[in-house]
Amino acid sequence: MYYNIGMDRIFLRKKLEEFYLEDIGYSDITTDNLETDKEVEATIVSKEDAILAGLNFVKEVFLLVDNSLKITVLKTDGEEVKKGEEVLKINGSGKSILKAERLALNILQRLSGIATKTRKFAKILEDSKVKLLDTRKTTPGFRAFEKYAVKVGGGYNHRFALYDMVMIKDNHIALAGSVKEAIRQIRKKVSPMVKIEVEVSNFSQLNEAIEENVDIIMLDNMSLDEIKESIKLIRSKNKHIKIEVSGNITEEKLQKLKDLDIDFVSSGALIHSSRWIDFSLRFL
Numbered sequence: 001m002y003y004n005i006g007m008d009r010i011f012l013r014k015k016l017e018e019f020y021l022e023d024i025g026y027s028d029i030t031t032d033n034l035e036t037d038k039e040v041e042a043t044i045v046s047k048e049d050a051i052l053a054g055l056n057f058v059k060e061v062f063l064l065v066d067n068s069l070k071i072t073v074l075k076t077d078g079e080e081v082k083k084g085e086e087v088l089k090i091n092g093s094g095k096s097i098l099k100a101e102r103l104a105l106n107i108l109q110r111l112s113g114i115a116t117k118t119r120k121f122a123k124i125l126e127d128s129k130v131k132l133l134d135t136r137k138t139t140p141g142f143r144a145f146e147k148y149a150v151k152v153g154g155g156y157n158h159r160f161a162l163y164d165m166v167m168i169k170d171n172h173i174a175l176a177g178s179v180k181e182a183i184r185q186i187r188k189k190v191s192p193m194v195k196i197e198v199e200v201s202n203f204s205q206l207n208e209a210i211e212e213n214v215d216i217i218m219l220d221n222m223s224l225d226e227i228k229e230s231i232k233l234i235r236s237k238n239k240h241i242k243i244e245v246s247g248n249i250t251e252e253k254l255q256k257l258k259d260l261d262i263d264f265v266s267s268g269a270l271i272h273s274s275r276w277i278d279f280s281l282r283f284l
Helices: 009-024 055-065 094-124 143-153 170-176 179-187 203-211 224-237 251-257
Strands: 039-046 070-073 086-093 131-133 166-168 196-200 216-220 242-246 264-266 279-283
Touching: 009 055, 009 094, 009 143, 039 094, 055 070, 055 086, 055 094, 086 094, 094 131, 094 143, 094 251, 094 279, 166 179, 170 179, 179 196, 179 203, 196 203, 203 216, 203 224, 216 224, 224 242
Parallel strands: 131 264, 166 196, 196 216, 216 242, 242 264
Antiparallel strands: 039 086, 039 279, 070 086
16 A cells, blocks of 8 residues: 555556646646756645645655655645645756646645545544545546545545445436335345445335345435434334435534434535645745
């Protein structure tokens, strides 16, 4: 594992190469036509308070462009950084630094934004048994990085992709005809070791999911009263079923959910609605 982030080094390198090639194409027409290439020192500075995520990816971006650059990482992913603090220094070719600058900053800004939002949500749940999960609502090609940032912020990853576990959603139910039929069709073909989760939005679907003894039931976009009633129903009939709540999760809603008898809260907003954190690179 690379940098203890759960990402294989070859996978990471390939991804960063793809990102870099998207940006540079066949050349950096501006930087490549400068006549001077000075040896410089540069620093990346946070322009606001945030939770850091992605510093080691940033380091790899610079080394991918020029492995002679000297990189000094000044902070640690998961650490709180204050406005004006330096997080990383680079020494070496000014041209190489310029070619890597935007990709490096984009990654750092995006991932730190996710980690910062996740930390706010996770702190609400820190004295609760409820675990905060992300979703598959991620940027195509960037999922591994975004889900990494969720972990840095104190959240947990839901299934990483379609192959992880069975997740029966509204359109699966529509295609199969009912919750019960969808579960039965899938159970005939998957290993009994594979967990089955069902997303329900009403009590009819909920009862079918309970009767079929699924592993996890997601209560999707239900009101607080409906959630409480659903919890009573599940716990009275099958205490082994895990309960997940999802749909329009905000800090205010988390405050109301954290003391309920549920296991998970999942939120796509951790990733798709996080605000980028502002960092800048400066030559010294």
